[in-house]
Amino acid sequence: MPEQRTWRKSSYSGVNNNCVEVADLPDATAVRDSKQPDAAALAFPVAEWRAFLAGVDRDEFEG
Numbered sequence: 001m002p003e004q005r006t007w008r009k010s011s012y013s014g015v016n017n018n019c020v021e022v023a024d025l026p027d028a029t030a031v032r033d034s035k036q037p038d039a040a041a042l043a044f045p046v047a048e049w050r051a052f053l054a055g056v057d058r059d060e061f062e063g
Contacts, residue, residue, distance in 0.1 A: 009034055 005023035013019035013034070021037070023030045029049040032041035044052070055061060 005030060007032070007037070 005025070007021040007023045009019050009021045019034050021032050021034045023032075023041075025043060028043040028045050030041040030043045033039060
């Protein structure tokens with residue numbers, strides 16, 4: 001039986017669903033395109049996902 005995942009998206013995504021969704025896995029975080037929920041998702045190890053979020057908090061990805 002496939003694993004049930006609870007997907008969530010940012011409250012900043014608005015009503016058009018142009019965003020990514022994330023789901024917690026036992027040892028990773030899964031990321032998918034909200035417009036294509038049946039397509040493949042990417043999984044990132046917990047440490048990498050936390051490092052990414054920390055970089056976002058520090059504005060490391062501002063263009």
